[in-house]
Amino acid sequence: MENERLNQLMERAGVRQYDCYQCGKCSGGCPMAHVMDLKPRGVMRCAQIGSLRRILESNTIWLCTGCHTCAERCPHDVDIPAVIEEMRYEAAAEGLTRRDSKVLNEVFLANIRMFGKNHEMLLAGLYNMLTLKPLQDMASLPHMYKNKLLKLLPKEPKNLTEIEALVKRAEKWRGLK
Amino acid sequence: MRKYSYFPGCSMESTAKPYRLATEYVMGKLGIGLVEIEDWNCCGATSGHTLSEALGLALPARSLALAEKRNPELDILTGCASCYARLRLAMYKARTDERAKYIIEKTIDMPYAAAREVYNFLDVFSLPDVREGIAERVVRKLTGLKAACYYGCLNVRPAEVTGAPDRENPTSMDEIVALTGAEPVDWAFKAECCGAAHQNDAASASRALPHRILRDAQSNGAEAIVTACPMCNLNLEMRQDGYVNRTGMDRIPVFSLSELLAVAMGASAKRIALEAHYVPSAAVLARALRRKDA
Structure with missing residues (x-):
């Protein structure tokens, strides 16, 4: 069962x-390897031995920056970022x-629904509030304010209803493939 | 005259003000027309594709489809590496993956032919005639300014999407920067990751990334870093206090490529809001402008 699921996910990742x-x-070049509890090579090893759980519960899939250094350097063209994305x-x-990834993603999506664009100040402000990190990056606020940054x-897209409908339709595809 | 459908990206409307002003100045000088895509929306970086494949493809594809509908003869241009990656991936997927194209068109509820290319500033500034134009319009040289050209991840990777010829040691920006009289330094972190959005949602885990980049640039003699992305620029520049405390190194100015070109083309510091930088930046440029050729 678990193995079947793993194989499905790998197939989706291509x-x-x-x-x-x-x-x-991959692990040698990964800029976030120092904080991952399962390095990129480990992700591939777990996929080989059928340890889907270990991958899904790793912090790796949330700390990967998507920089594609691993895939670029892989001598056998393994698209690890695609695996991580599926996982x-x-x-x-x-x-x-x-948790923190979830908060950022939710605040981001709310932002897009409200403005069609990413309102940087609102994104950072709401994220900080919801994760109880009120001071993160806030030392830069006076500078930003003074220099009108x-x-x-934001300038809203005219057609916010269209964006809202797009987000709704995108949700429909989740889990499919 | 060259003309593009232009996707400014969200940062250009706020934190990347100096980048925007300099870009407008340089494009004006070069006679490159930027037609802002009417009603464009956020490309989705980075949460869009973290949340779902469909959202990650449809958000950028909507702006692309609008651009192709309004100006079918124009290619698309953007100055942000994240926007470039998302827009270009949507274009690439629509061309090469029928399933992805189906999802895109169903989700944006519009046809999207992916008939036009998506370019970044490095692509356009590297075109032979544009490069000639830059050389002609440099009215004052940034003589001997030691510059570390920072490409970041997404202007060069993944190779199949960007088509970048060399992902480990890209050189297009170095060649453009050299036209201003500045001296690009040889360094190892040209295409290392700045941490991107993780500087928000995994701040302590990812803070080492920009610091390593800054240290390698300075260790190789750079007086300034040149970027081709507003987010890279912010990540490298805004949080240098921690870098100074941790490494004992000095702060180092970080400019966008547009700013460097604008200064060499004669823009005043005021015109392109150089004072808005977090790290004082006018002095290193003034020093280079005063320097005589050796």
């Missing part, structure tokens, strides 16, 4: 786990989203 021969170039969707569907409200 990656054959046995293409990886565990050389470790992230799966983990989210199981309610395993890392903040907009009170």
Whole structure:
């Protein structure tokens, strides 16, 4: 059952786990490896031995920056970012989203629904409030204010109803594929 | 005259003010027309594709479809690496993956042919005639300014999407910067990751990333870093206090490529709001402008 699910996810990612021969170039080049509890090579190893749980519960899928250094350097063209992306969707569907990532994504989506654009100040402000980190980056606020780097409200797309409908339709595809 | 459908991106409307002013100045000088895509929306970086594949593709595709509908003869241009990556991925997927194209068109409720290309500023400034134009319009040289050209991730990777010829040691920006009289330094962190949106949602885990980049630039003699993305610029520049405390190094100015070109083309500091930088930036440029050729 678990193995079947794993194979489905790998197929969606378009990656054959046995293409990886565990050389470790991915982990060697990964800029976030120092904080990951499962390094990129480990993700591929878990996929090979059927440890889907270990991947879904890792912090790796939430800390990957999507920089694509691993895929760029892989001697066997394994698209690890595609695997991580699929695992992230799966983990989210199981309610395993890392808390801070969840807050940022929710604030971001609310932002898009309100303005069609990313209102940077609102995004950071709401994120800080909801994660109880009121001071994160706020030392820069006076500088931003003085130099008019903040907009009170962004220029809205004219057609916010269209964006709202787009977001709704996008939700429909979740879990499909 | 060259003309593009222009996707400014959200940062250009707020925190990237100096980048926007300099870009407008340089494009004006070069006679490159920017037709802002009417009713464009956020490209979705980074939460869009973290939340779902469909959202990650449809958000950028909507702006692309609008651009192609309004100006079918124009390619699309953006100055942000994240926007570029999302827009270009939507274009690439619509061209190469029928399933993705189906999801895109159903989700944006519009046809999207992906007939036009998506470019970033490095692509356009590297065109032979534009490069000639830049060389002609440099009215004052930034002689000997040691500049570390920082490309970041998404202007170059993934290769199949960007088509960048060299992802480990890209050189297009170095070549453009050299036209101003500045001296690009050889360094190792040209295309290392700045942490992007993780500077928000995983701040303590990712703070080392920009610091490593700054340290490698300075260790290789750079007096300034040049970027091609508003988010890279912010991540490298805004949080240098921690860097200074941690490494004992000095702060280092971080400019966008547009700003460097604008200064060399004669823009005053005021015109492009150089004072809005977090790290004082006018002095290093003034020093280079005063310097005589060796």
